Amino acid sequence: MSPLKRQSEDADHEDGRRPHPSRTPRIRACATCKMHKIRCEPVDNEAKCAKCLRSGTECVPYNMNQRLLDEDASWKANATAELAQLRSATHLLLRHNKLPGLEDLGDSPPHHQSGQSSIVSPANVVSENGHTTMIVPPPMDMTRDTSVDKEFVEESGLVMAPMRSLYDLTKIKNLRSSVRWNPNSKSVEEDFIAQGIVSVTEAGELFKRYMQDIRLYLWAGVLFPYDSLEAVRRHSTLLTAAVLTISALHTPGRDEALQRCYNIFVSLTYSACLARPHNLDDIRALALAAFYLSNLSWKLSGLAVRSAVEMNLHQSFQKLMRGHEEQRDNTRLWYALYVCEHQFSIAYGRPPIINEDVSIKNIERFLESPKTSPGDIRLAAQVTLFKILTEAYNAYGSDPEQPLTEPDFQQLRLFNFSIEQWRLAWQTRSVDSVPIGSYPSKGVVLYYHFARFQLNSLALRALPAPSAATSESLSYDRREAANIAISAATSTLTLIFEEPDLRKAMTAVPIFTHTMVAFSATFLLKMAKTWGGMAQAQSPEMATEPVGLGLNFNINQVLSLSRRSASFLAKVAENLNEKHLIRHIVHGINDLLKRLDITGTPSISFAHIFPTPNSSSAQPLDPVNAATTLDYGGGDNTNEYNMYDLIGSYGFGFDETFLGQVASTNLDFWQTDPF
Incomplete structure (x- = not known):
């Protein structure tokens, strides 16, 4: 074949002596036309030639250089889009961090014909409370595995999970139930x-x-x-x-x-x-x-x-x-x-x-x-405790309007017995440690009191408003369980005050422990507001005595414990960041104390006795020695009674009950759930 012939083929079947008037960027014939030895006729505004359009076949350039040009054009288009997205994201980050824009850094963004810069927010940028978060979504991958792990090869048998069977049939990667991972050294x-x-x-x-x-x-x-x-x-x-x-x-x-x-x-x-x-x-x-x-x-x-x-x-x-x-x-x-x-x-x-x-x-x-x-011993102790509490949840449910019936208290005694056995079994097995002292064993006692408190507080769920006319509605079994709850809540607070290693641990324990303290103080204060009101109606002197109806409840003891709780937790909060939950717990307890006003001669309220951590502190007054006439908020809310607000759904509703009381505080970025 002569060189002249090759030149004609390289020019799309032209003789090479004159240019084609409407020549496209294609520099060679496509593979199909080359195979059939016919003229490769390009079509305007089409990626395929006339032959491939008629036959519906893929128009692939015969020349490898043309393929490179096509891939280069595709890469540039994708890179341009990604560059625009990165530039937009950079603008958002610079604006969020109050830094100079790209224009001030010597590189200006592309302009439209109008001369105005355009910032397009990418689809994977999420803004929450003024904070920008870049989201990298996983690909919609429906590709098949080319090989199967050894674990899958060795597994056999007819009984398997349905999705495992589907994976064996399709080999689609997203259906795999076994995930392999290797550390990334970079x-x-x-x-x-x-x-x-x-x-x-x-x-x-x-x-x-x-x-x-x-x-x-x-x-x-x-x-x-x-x-x-x-x-x-x-x-x-x-x-x-x-x-x-x-x-x-x-x-x-x-x-x-x-x-x-x-x-x-x-x-x-x-x-x-x-x-x-x-x-x-x-x-x-x-x-x-x-x-x-x-x-x-x-x-x-x-x-x-x-x-x-x-x-x-x-x-x-x-x-x-x-x-x-x-x-x-x-x-x-x-x-x-x-x-x-x-x-x-x-x-x-x-x-x-x-x-x-x-x-x-x-x-x-x-x-x-x-x-x-x-650590395994302490972990196992927690597992066995929450196993008991979960059994109680399954038995009594979480409906706040469903009171416990008299037959339920027989089962409640069995749960109390299980909690007693749990403490005897695990307190001695939880060995103390030099760095954290007696926290392991004392922590078992703390969770013991809390578990008894949570279980037995259910005895007060969905009860009618306390009054002299309905005082006999508290049966012996119900009063027994209620007194256990009161005693356990009191013991929870007292134990933290009196055990040095527990006091030290309060700056590092998970929020569930802080929740126990908050719930105990909240429960006792609301008991003072609801059941304490009946004691006041019967006799003003009963404020220094246990509440009537057979409940072993002393209002002044509750006020003293709550004041100590707020004071202690405020000191703990000094060693934590201001956004820690414990600061808001202190505010919530103080807020409840303000609602229980002590009036006497002269009139003194809890707003002065128990100031919030951010307010100026007056000399505290011991509630035991103060005049003890309780005012429950005044107005139409004096006789307000809401047992759901008192004990929550199952023992307590952390978000609905307690956090609702401190919603007025400034929680900053903790206030909104980003999920």
């Missing part, structure tokens, strides 16, 4: 610390604070198995952000660091909501944050459980019992999730997700191993 060079959002020095200080003052109070660090910042950064950016956020929340004067760490954690959690779980450390991060971040606790605990189930952690115990020792940490994490999820399901009066499975029923077998640690 994560340390790419995380938010490496980017300078949180400096290395600041991150080191926060990490040190967490390790020294917080970590051991949650089952001796079961949820955080690392001893250095570098180690946790290599394994999970989400866990790193969670730990630093918790530490900043427990450190006064770290407002800016707290906000930055919190923003990073929320942004990463948003991205993880619809993504496949990456590793166990990400689940640990969700659980840790649930224990300490009050505004996210409910959503994070549920997300952690869902992710853990997707990684088959609910099967870890059976595998451990079959000799797979590497499943021990997985089993620990499953137990921790059980406690976390049940704590908040009870606190909010909602049904739990995790049921009493084989691992919960056989937790003593888990403790038989010589590798059992003191």
Whole structure:
């Protein structure tokens, strides 16, 4: 073949001596026309030639250079769109952080024909309370696996989960129930610390604070198995952000660091909501944050459980019992999730997700191993306690308008007996520790009082308003349970005041412990408002005596305990960030105390005796020595009675009952649930 012929072919079958008047950018014939040895005729405004349009075939350039040109044009189009999105996101971030715009930095954004700059908010940018969060959605991936893991090959049998069968049939990746993960060695060079959002020095200080003052109070660090910042950064950016956020929340004067760490954690959690779980450390991060971040606790605990189930952690115990020792940490994490999820399901009066499975029923077998640690003992104690409380929830439900019937009190006695046995079994097994003193054993006593308080407070659920005409409606069994609740709430507060190691621990314990204190004080104060009113109606002198109707309730003792609670928690709050929940608990208790006015000669109210932490403090007056005529708010609300507001749905409704009382305070970014 002559060179002249090749030249003609390279010019789309022209002889090469004159240009084509309407020549397109195509520099060679397509593969189809080349194969049929016919003229490749381009069509205006079409990507295909005339032959390929008629036949409906794909018009692929025969020349490799043309393919490169097409791919280059496609890449440039995508890059232009992504560059516009990045520029828009950069504008949002600069504006949020009050930094100069791109124009001031020497690079101006593209302009429209009108000469005005345009900022388009990307679809994956979410603004909440003035804070901007970048969302990276997972791809809609319906691709098939090219290979199957060894675990899938070895599994056999006819009985399997339906979705597992569907995966075996289709091999679609998104249907897999087993998730493999390998640490990313580059994560340390790419995380938010490496980017300078949180400096290395600041991150080191926060990490040190967490390790020294917080970590051991949650089952001796079961949820955080690392001893250095570098180690946790290599394994999970989400866990790193969670730990630093918790530490900043427990450190006064770290407002800016707290906000930055919190923003990073929320942004990463948003991205993880619809993504496949990456590793166990990400689940640990969700659980840790649930224990300490009050505004996210409910959503994070549920997300952690869902992710853990997707990684088959609910099967870890059976595998451990079959000799797979590497499943021990997985089993620990499953137990921790059980406690976390049940704590908040009870606190909010909602049904739990995790049921009493084989691992919960056989937790003593888990403790038989010589590798059992003191943290395992404390964790197992919590598991067995919330197992009892969950049984009570299933028995009595959460309907605030459903009172306990007389036959229910027989079952309630059995629950009380189980709680007594629980304390006897676990207080001696919870070994004290040098760094945290007697907190392990005293913590068992604290949870014992709280469990009795929560169970027996149900005796007062949905009762009619107290009055002389209905005083006989309190049967002996109901009065017995109510007195146990009053005694347990009083013991909860007294124990914290009198045990030095518990007082010390209050700056580092999860929010559920703070909730116990808040609920105990709230319960007693509202008892003073409702049942104390009947004592006043019968005789003013009864304020210094136990309330009538057979209830062992002393109004002045309640006022004194509540005042001590507010004063003690205010001191604890001084060592925590101002956004910590405990500051709002103090405000809520003080607010209730204000509503119970002490009038005498001269007239003195709780507004002066128990000021809020931000107000000037007057010399406190001992309520026991004050004139004791109680005023319940005045006006039409004097005889207001709402037992649901008193005891909540199942023991208490944390969000509906207590947080509703402090809604008027400035909760800043804790106020809105970003989920």
